[in-house]
Amino acid sequence: MLYIVPTPIGNLEDITLRAIRILKEVSVVLAEDTRTSRRLLDHYEIKTHLRAFHAHNEHAKVEHVVDELASGVTMALISDAGTPGISDPGFLLARACHRRGVRVECLPGATALIPALVASGLPCDTFHFEGFLPHKKGRQTRLKYLSALPHTFVLYESPFRLVKCLEELIVHCGADRQACVARELSKKFEEVKTAPLSELLAHYTSKEVKGEIVVVVGSWQ
Numbered sequence: 001m002l003y004i005v006p007t008p009i010g011n012l013e014d015i016t017l018r019a020i021r022i023l024k025e026v027s028v029v030l031a032e033d034t035r036t037s038r039r040l041l042d043h044y045e046i047k048t049h050l051r052a053f054h055a056h057n058e059h060a061k062v063e064h065v066v067d068e069l070a071s072g073v074t075m076a077l078i079s080d081a082g083t084p085g086i087s088d089p090g091f092l093l094a095r096a097c098h099r100r101g102v103r104v105e106c107l108p109g110a111t112a113l114i115p116a117l118v119a120s121g122l123p124c125d126t127f128h129f130e131g132f133l134p135h136k137k138g139r140q141t142r143l144k145y146l147s148a149l150p151h152t153f154v155l156y157e158s159p160f161r162l163v164k165c166l167e168e169l170i171v172h173c174g175a176d177r178q179a180c181v182a183r184e185l186s187k188k189f190e191e192v193k194t195a196p197l198s199e200l201l202a203h204y205t206s207k208e209v210k211g212e213i214v215v216v217v218g219s220w221q
């Protein structure tokens with residue numbers, strides 16, 4: 001049995017009672033970065049064995065873990081923040097488990113995209129989640145595709161590339177398109193700003209951008 005367990009994206013209170021119980025009960029917790037996750041587990045007094053697992057594309061590592069799961073060891077997969085598999089490793093392990101008949105359960109919980117989308121005030125009944133855009137090759141093609149979508153789309157972006165990203169969005173979507181920058185969600189300096197892209201660009205060009213960022217863009221309709 002593999003549990004996929006969401007962990008807080010900033011505020012340590014954003015973890016479910018069930019997530020804490022599962023993390024205590026499993027035999028092994030697989031983590032992206034054991035130092036980051038050790039701090040989290042210590043905070044909740046979880047003493048379960050923590051093991052590094054960076055299986056972005058390492059077939060052998062994934063199969064080794066699935067062998068253990070298939071032999072009856074129960075494990076939980078966590079990432080540095082939020083839900084594993086969402087712009088984080090997780091998909092390959094979940095897929096390998098399904099192929100080998102190992103049960104997979106993902107607990108509902110913290111992720112950055114949903115609070116950003118809902119707080120933005122942009123239509124959220126139908127949306128597209130893009131995650132991180134490619135840095136170079138294929139970036140403009142993706143932006144062109146996204147700009148023509150008939151519904152809201154959601155991007156993950158680094159603070160260092162936010163201004164460039166807003167400039168590119170203006171080229172593809174137009175300066176008047178409504179969008180939102182959701183920064184530092186659930187943390188002390190949380191900021192959710194919805195405005196036309198031109199206004200967002202002026203705002204974020206005038207100061208140093210810090211923290212973690214989700215960009216939500218309304219549709220052209």
Ligand code: SAM
Pocket residue numbers: 009010079081082083084085086087088110111112113155156157158182183184185186187212213214
């Ligand atoms: N698995 C995570 C999830 O479920 O949202 C996402 C992991 S991805 C490696 C990290 C990106 O998520 C950040 O670069 C940022 O775009 C977004 N993010 C994570 N925490 C955030 C926060 N507190 N506020 C805004 N965006 C956040």
